[in-house]
Amino acid sequence: MDNNKLATKPHYPILDGLRGVAALIVVCFHLCEPLATSHLTQLVNHGYLAVDFFFLLSGFVIGYAYNDRWNKLTIGGFLRRRFERLQPLVVLGMTFGAIGFYFTDSSIWPLIHTIPLWKLLLVTLIGYTLLPIPLSMDIRGWQEMHPLNSVGWSLFFEYIANILYAVGLRKLSIKGLFIFVFIAAVVLFHFVLTNSRGDVAGGWTLNWEHMRIGLTRTIYPFFAGLLLSRVAKPVSIRNAFLWCSLLIVAVLLMPRIGGANHLWMNGLYEAICIVFIFPCIVYLGASGVIQKQAESKVCKFLGDLSYPLYMVHYPLVYFYVAWVSDHKGITLVQAWPYALLTLIGSIILAYISLKWYDEPVRAWLRKKLK
Template sequence: MEANMLSTKPHYPVLDALRGVAAITVLAFHIFEMHATSHHDQIINHGYLAVDFFFLLSGYVIGYAYDDRWHQMSIGQFFRRRIERLQPMVIIGMLIGGALYYFHDSPAFPNIHAVPVWKMLLVMLVGCTLLPLPPSADIRGWGEMHPLNGPGWSLFFEYIANILYGLFARKLSKKILAIVVGLAAAMLIHYAVTSKNGDMVGGWTFNETQLKVGFTRMLFPFFGGLLLCRTAKLIKVKHAFWLCSLLLLAILAMPRIGSKQQLWMNGLYESLAIVLVFPLIVYLGASADAATGRFSSRITKFLGDISYPLYITHYPLIYTYAAWWSRQPKGTPAKEALPAALLCFFSALIIAYACLKLYDEPVRRWLKRKALKTVTA
């Protein structure tokens, strides 16, 4: 009976698909990033804001999935369900990062050959737990708290957000939650407008400065999504997936705003995108008319299925691409990298889908069966 009460609710297919759109955009952003000379000439310039969009989506979905279940669910059950959903792919992402690590020895990562295998394995083991590593344990040189799979930093903050929700945020009234969200929005806008680079980039290094960035990027979107879930009156919106996808892509692909002397303009753009436009996209996506065609249904399902596996497994391939590009003769035109870039892009999609079907779904089914046996025992 308890297992039935905690069965999975129907998903918002458009919201799941928008996560996939954002994940594919992140993949393309990271490939283009290898050819940028600065933040100002980066193609898909604001692709990193997909992480902030993920946080907002997560807050909304967590509120929808769990807000009305606390009379029949313990904190332990909530945490278990979140670990079952997130941790299997965290582990496979770190294993892929470890498997490819020594292939990255190159001018981009000049010290890899000097890292002993035992140290790499230790970093991989810690990475599988998602516990952050200090800069002293960085075996790549990019200052990441997870040197084998950089995007693990956002999952680290995702877990913190889930812990905050499970321990106290679930109990907050709408009024108190609105105050928290307002303060978090003010903090985010202030940081973006006054930051030295005029953007929201950062959060992946385990030090005081970068942890501040990470918490700033997580607090408003996650709790803003939670507030949106609790207060929004949904209406039916036709063609919401295509409308939301175009709006999201426009935000992420927008060229840099302002000059190097007007960094605050870009910070203002990014903060308003996160505070105003992303909630609108999520609202429209949640309001999507259920009457969708076969083609749209297949597209949204594929994007929703592949979104998380793609995000958490693609970056070891980005390291590989960066290592390959750094070995090319200086002055090589970026267009010469197109075949390798396409290979990286489609390989990431294939690996993500294979991990989904051959690993993630079977592991989660096994964990679910094990949980059901524990409940009925």
């Protein structure tokens, strides 16, 4: 059976636009991060929750796209389609990271001076597969499973969720899926209320602690999105893109709650966002009606840009982090022109990557993987 012959379903354009809004906030989070004195004083304090929002969006969209197609679709066909969608930009992002590796030399990464070229090439090749590297192969010194493009960790867990969905969890009934999602929510609440940081940040290191965080952050939102795709009955809501965008901005820019003395309060906030608020935003976005052509164009542009921006911005952020680190005590007022330049550069690089690389490569893969 030719799995590429499946008809393409209409997109939810507002959800595409919301993915772009969240991606822009991720970039801003990474630009503000090196200016903070600790994780308690980040300006874009909950920007990392955008990843959890991405997981929920992914579960919803995949459920919408594939739940009623498995009579015509094999597991291999589904995974090929996900590979075609995700992997080209994984390779490009790792390549950009490798090209810039030695040029991001800074006192914050003294290990860079000691890394031979063969080891950089080996880590690059492993990065292309998204397999996590062990700590013994860390070439940057940040204990990342993907030291050439830090954001690769979330794609690793995205693939895990996709595989779990394809090989069995898609077969759960609505009741069975609800029970599974409820258990995942309890696990998430327990984790954020009891861990030593009072948040869900983590998942990028190949050790037990970060693997637990990564799976906890992935399983609930992805399969909650899948459940939502089955049970939601969208209605017609005007100005949904505007209201949902404002909600995302408010949630992700919320200052740290509870401080160092009441960490559980911030954990509770993040769990409520992931378990309740994000599904509501996705439901509202799926129910939204686009009334103006300008809004449609904005949503399409942001949607098209979202994944390339997420995958190629961090190699540029490495340069920015190196600059900030070599100028101790620099303030936001002093750093904002460089941060803005990095943001604009990331958007331009993402758009070029989309048009000159991602779209042509995916078209080629569709032909080759038939």
